Amino acid sequence: MTETIVTPERPLVVEEGDVKPGFIGQSVPRKEDKRLVQGEGVFFDDMKRHEMGFVHFVRSPYAHARIGSVDVSKALELDGVYGTLTGDEVAILTDPFFELSTPPGAHIKDYALAVGRVRHVGDPVAAVVARTRELARDAAELVEVDYEPLPLVLDGEEALKDKVVLHEDAGSNTVWSGVFDWGDFDAALAEADHVVRIDRLHFDRFSSTPLECAGCLVEYNRGTGQWTIHGNHQMPGVGAIWMAPALRVGIDKLRFVSQDIGGGFGNKITLHPQFTVCCLLARKLNRPVQWTEWRTDQHTANTHGNERTFLDVTVPVKADGTMLGFSVRAIDDCGAFPRYEPLGCIIWAQVTPGCYRWRSMRVDFTQVCTNKSPVAPNRGYSRMQHLWLTERIVDIVAGELGLDPIEVRKRNYVKHEEFPYETPNGCIYDSGDYARCLDIALELIGYDSLEERRRDAEARGKLFGIGIGSTLDSGTNNFGQSMILNPELQFSGNNEVATVKLDIFGEVVVTLGTVPQGQGHETTTAQVVAEILGCTPDDVNVRAGHDSYWNSTAGFSGTYASQFAVTGLGAVKGATEKLAGEMKQLAAAVFGCSPDDIELAESHARIKGNPEAALPFMALGAILNANNAGLPPELDITLNVRHVYRPPFEKPDLERKYGNLTLTYATQIHACALEVDPDTGVYEIVDYAAVDDCGKRIHPQIVEGQVHGATAQALGAATHEIFTYDEEGNLLTPNFYDYHVPHALDMPPMKNGYIESESPFTALGAKGMGEGGGAGIHAVCAALQNALGRRGEGPIVWRSCNPYQSVWELMQNPGETRKLVSVESR
Amino acid sequence: MDPVSRKTITVDVNGEGFEREVDARRLLIHFIRDDLDLTGSHIGCDTGNCGACSVLVDGVLVKSCMMLAIQADGARIETVEGLAQDGELNALQQSFSDHHALQCGYCTPGMLMSATALLRQNGSPSDEEIRRGIQGNICRCTGYVNIVEAIRAASE
Amino acid sequence: MLLREVEYARPASVQEALRLLGEHDGARALAGGQTLINVMKARVASPDVLVDLHDLQELRGIELGADGTLDLGAMTTYADVIDSAEVRARPILAEVCAQIADVQVRNRGTIGGNVCSNDPTNHLPPLLVAIGATMTILGADGERSVPAADFFLGVYMTAAGPGELLTKISVPPGKHDGFASVPIGRDGTCIVNVAASLNGEARLAIGCVDAVPVLVKLEATDEEAIRQAVHAANLDPPADVHASADYRRHLAQVLSVRAVAQARKGS
Structure with a gap:
């Protein structure tokens, strides 16, 4: 069921790292599994x-x-x-x-x-x-x-009127508001051959609901x-x-x-x-x-994902389908307390133009409190909502102008040769090849036989639709973006820590600063360490979990924002290289040679070209820790090395709200084929392809697992997962009885493809990729739109979550949602 | 027997006998986790939907959050802790690891028990039968893709 | 997750169970517990005494009578039904039981528990009404039989009153049955479900649209006639987070047509 296409035919951005091929890139057995499959994890x-x-x-x-x-x-x-x-x-x-x-x-x-x-x-x-x-x-x-x-207020737009104010001390329900204006949107409007307007789109409330x-x-x-x-x-x-x-x-x-x-x-x-x-x-x-x-x-x-309403979306389009940008008024509903917010008011700006070469964007963004559960970052945090907007824009514009959504995407995608690509707000898309990923997705899903399958479905009384979701998973935050929201905040850059030591019996012990929740940090860490020290991952003991008293944490330590492969493993690599240097110094002191003459291989430090002159790791550990008399006094080593990885960030330009907000951009191009029962609104995803590009994959199996999981969560969010409230503010989907997450039978067969566009900005060429961009949500919305009607006739899929009843309602009265869209052609 | 609010029960869990006094209201999952300290079986919901607490009671797969401990008096219970023998993973456990069928590992014990029950009844299930067999177990990490693969591989 | 205090008894005979149920005002029978324990976890229900029917072998088992009537003990689990050779006399029973929830719930949940809890989204109430099942209720005053169509009285209320037990469900023979539903996801809670039976008279029972299954007797079984009959039933379904009243009304018609189509083919 799972297909893998590794590396494209044509060369991509490849930065030769100083880590040679070996364990990195292999799906070695996960170190975490043995305890977890025996019920011996400790939660x-x-x-x-x-x-x-x-x-x-x-x-x-x-x-x-x-x-x-x-x-x-x-x-x-x-x-x-x-x-x-x-x-x-x-x-x-x-x-x-x-x-x-x-x-x-x-x-x-x-x-x-x-x-x-x-x-x-x-x-x-x-x-x-x-x-x-x-x-x-x-x-x-x-x-x-x-x-x-x-009195209470549950709707974000209504809350802006401040008739009911939640926080008297604030005096308003508005948490934060600001206007982002990049490029020249007025000039883009003037230049356009068509202006497409979408009155309203709504990204629904849901959350990933960890088990x-x-x-x-x-x-x-x-x-x-x-x-x-x-x-x-x-x-x-x-x-x-x-x-x-x-x-x-x-x-x-x-x-x-x-x-x-x-x-x-x-x-x-x-x-x-x-x-x-x-x-x-x-x-x-x-x-x-x-x-x-x-x-x-x-x-x-506890926490929900941010709910966001997009109003007055305006899209200038050239006759050939080139889009010049967009303007939008966004209202983000953060529930009763901001907590991690208003960071969501800026995080989306990491992906302002989505995958597209749009140069003029104007976003009027307001965040508001309502009498609902507070929000927190939720897989794809803030970018997912925004990318859903960019994808809805592409499909609605294509639909209204009678353009092929595939061709429109390709016309507007940032091109392979343009990387590293600077967006109008100063973000640097590091590498990628969106068009190539789209081609692979179409191939996997059998796009050539589309019309045949449509006819087949129609013969069975079903409506067939296909849709694309193109998203970016921006990883490794520059916390300096918080200063765009509040210049008083003293946060910028990012950091992560790893400590690697060679213990008294020669055991390699790694202590991370991160807080893994299933991402396999112990395993990928061991791969990197083994690669550098010339041992095997089995020889590397990565401490399970997190303890802030291990003194291996920094200000931004944690597991979030798709960054372990960059920050976590960057710290691991830095610490391990320092340790390797110290081990060579120690061996050189013992052998009376230069550290340059020492190599680490097969769990030994040995003189190059003379494998007989070799000290096992155990000897090195024992000598320094317990048998160090006679060592040269100038030998200043600890064999216990702590390294802080700090990505290369600058503080953003606060006036222009401009700067590089994140380090890496993994790509997800997903294609979804579905069949709708026109009598009931029930639909089934019959085919699904996910093509991901996260640069160098340290552990392909783990990468694929993340893709599967992010896709399942996106499909759940697109179909059934929605936090709905009654008029009194009671949550109507308060547990898994009414909040239906995908079960095994709900998941469609999935086909996976990969390319590896290595990031030029990271130590291993890897990019964070755990969050995904919610590509499945966008693909389902697009496929529904495709299934429910042809150009100028079908309803507009204007919400992110479309349970069966919503689909049935869209079909009952397409005119109702068609009113949301207008086209001005010149 | 007249109604009681507390009772001493005996159970056999993974071949070991236990005798404990329990409140009538104690759920079997809390008895297993809190009273017997067998914490492999987990709790992921409060409505009987997630299956993280799945165990076998007298050979029958059940969700131990929808059964009272007092109902298990005299029963033979199998939990995830009983799968490996002498520290060696059984074929299913090994297959879960080989196929990356777990990420956070929280649903895994319940998932393994459902798969165990399935394979005892049906040595070579189809994909659809595997999916039906684990329909009562929610996983939020894997999208089930690799879980299905792992169970299929273990059955071969 | 955490139940209120409760007392527990596990009688060895039906008579003892009836005595316990009769003696304690706040007593409730505990069958498979797949609904009751959940509502107790939510503290929505808090019986004072649980009378566990688990050991009552006389309430278990499936018998096929000489006239083709199936007698199913109330404590028969869904899994028992699915695995039963006798139940092939009325194939729709196993087919529908296999759609209920998941393996674990089917292993413990009982047909008696399903109908006695009478959650309006349950599968069996409309099915048993459509296929003309008969419910046997035992109380202090002896045994009585109630047609399924008269058994369901309201949400969580049935003809089996306080101090009484449903002991047996009897199902006449028949092959021409159908069941159609729109669940949430592939196998989730039903939004609307409809059971149809074309054995002799043509009967539909619609679930999820009222506190009890709505029985519709069909004069004719062409699509238009079915739609009109359902329309004439003046359904007044509840609206909730999963479906508006309009959507349920609409699904009732569509699914009725489908259930009848399946029944016509025969299962």
Whole structure:
């Protein structure tokens, strides 16, 4: 079922690295698997401590209400209850978490528990700790909260009117707003032969819903004032930046530890409010406390992906199908609290023109709070929403002007020979060949037999459609983009750490700064280290998981933003090369030769050309660590090397909102064929091809696994996964019963193809690729559009998620959505 | 027997006998994970949809979040911890690793138990039968592609 | 996930089960638990006493009578139905049971539990109504039989009242049945489902459109007649996150036609 096409016929950008071929590029066995297939992984909920208490949150049943009083007395009377925490206590014991935004968002006060007011259903109001999980929930039911319901606002556009304001301190629901204007959009309009206008497009709310929900086990050391948080925060460095000032402690008082994490996808980046509650409880009750989030809690009140409405999309097009750019008004709904936001207000700008050579873009971007669950980065964070816009633009323009969407893409794609390509806002697309990827996708999906298959489907009473999604997975953030939002922020660049040591018995031990959740960091790290040290991946012991006390972390450590292959492995490579240098120095000192004469091979340091003169790694480790008398005093080595990888970034030009915002761009060109039952709106994806280009693939099997997973999530988001609210602000899809994620039978057969356009900007030629760009969402939308109608007649697929009923409604009244589009031809 | 709110139960888990007093309301999955400290079986939802807690009870594949521990009194339970023998992965486990059928590994124990049950009933399942066999197990990482491959390979 | 406190009993006989159900006001029978335990996890239901029917062998098993009638014990699991040779006398039963949820749920979930919970999206209520099943209910006052069409009274309410047990479902022979549904995804919760039976009289039962299956008797089985009959039933379906009332009304017609088409072919 899986086909692989590796490397294109014609040469791509290839930067010869100093790492020779060997383990890199091979699908070696994953080091993580042995424990995981035996149920011997350690996830946070697997840990137990003597006399630990279980935390249960008391959550708001109202989307917006003033809190009159919180009475915990009945809960405290229950046998087995250890204690409680309320918003009033939190307001005394902590400061609000800092906000990244300029005003009005800057004035939002976000505490670990609701203080004075609840702002979404599920907003935690109090927490109870008890001897068992069940008792904690029993007690939580006994907490009496007096609510005074307030009017609520659930729609982003409505919220902008500020008739109902969530955060009184901010005085407005607007978190952040700004205009981005690159190129010369007015000139582009003047130059156009056609101007296509789309009144409204809407990217729906969903999230990747990692199978393991959030949680932690927190221990407090009363003597040192230090907390150990065994939790599944996927970006603990940033978590600590939020939590430490709020808790009024130094950042080193927070030790974050994790071994295995059951998926993250960005949804575990904003766990600081709940973790802060657990820290306060561990200190207050002087016992370890454990919090396990349940699925319904996660859907209701943890994190969603950003919901975004695009208004007044205007696209100037030349007669030959060349598009000159676009303008749009975007309203991003971040739910009740910004938390990681408003970073989503800029992250999309990494892919402003999508895959296209568009030179003039004007984006009026506003982010707004509503009485819904807060958002957090979600696989494809912020770029996915924007790329859905660029892909909808291409297909709607092609449809309205009677152009072939394949030809339009090829005409407008950035061309292979143009890389590295600078976008109008200063981002550098490093390498790629979009047209070639599209050709491979079309070949895999059998584009030549399209009309035949359409006829076949029609003979069976089905409508057939095919669609393309072309996306970019921009990886390795330049955090300097945050300064475009708020010049006061002191964040720029990026970093990641690895520590590699040769231990006393010759064991190679690697400590990462990252927080893996399934990406195989132990394995790919071992490949790189083995390659450089001349041993095998089996000889390399990569510590599982993360511990901020391992002293192998930096400010941006974590696993997010498609960057491990660049930042994580960049750090590994740097540290290992330094270690290799030290090992050669040591061997040279022993042999009395120059380090240049030493080579590392077959787990030995040996004199080149004289394999007899060889020291096994064990000897090197033992000599320096335990048998070092007589070594030359000038030999300044530790065989324990910490390296910080720092990508080459500049601070952006804040006036022009211009600069390189990210380092690498992996490509995803996906093609989807589907059949729609015209009587019911039910549709089935009958064929799917995914062609990805992430530069050098360190471990092809892992890359393919990421492609499969990102595709499955995109197909889920396109078909059934949507967070829908009723008028009272209750989430109607609060768990997997109503929120239907793809099961095994829902997934179509998948064909995969690859090319490798190595990045000229990274140590290994690799690019991050874990997030994907949501190409499946765009491909399904395009295929539905294709199936439901021909030029000028069919409905406009204007939302990102199209469950069966939506498709049926589109077919019932195509004119309704056709009103969204107009063409002005000159 | 009159209704009880607490009872001492005995179970055989992976060939080892256990006797524990449990609340009637204790779910079997919490009993296995919290009381017996066999944490290989996981919890991914609260509605019986995800299958991460799948185990075999008297040879029958069940979701242990939709069964009370007290109902398992006297039962023989098989969990992921019982698959490998003497530290050697069994063919299915090895196949999952070989085919990269796991990423975060959270759904894997339940998935392995469903696959175990499937292969015991049907030694050479078709792709469709494999997909039906793991329909009750949600994976958010792999899109199931490699899981299906791994189960097929293990059956060959 | 965490249930309220509950007491548990596991009677060894049906009589003992009835006694327990009769003695405790807040008692509920626990069959396979694939619905009940979930609603208890959500604390939407909190019975005081669970009477586990697991050990009641007399409620299990499938018998094919000389007249072709199938007697299915209420505690028969979906998996038992699917694997049963006797059930081939009414093939639609196994076919529909195989569509319910997943392997794990089919292994533990029972046909009695399915109909007694009477979730309006369940598969079996419309099927049993369409094929004219008879439900046997046992109470302190003895046994009585209720046609499936009269068994379902409301959401989560059936003719098996407090202190009573559904013990048996009897199904007459027949081959000309059909079942059509639109589930969420390939095998998810049904948005609308329709069962059709053309054995003797032509009957449709539509699920998910009301608290109980809506029985429609057909005068004729051409498409137009089916659509008109469904239209004449004046369905007033609920609207929820998965479907509007209009969509459900529409699907009821489309799926009725399809269920009848399948029934005509015979399964």
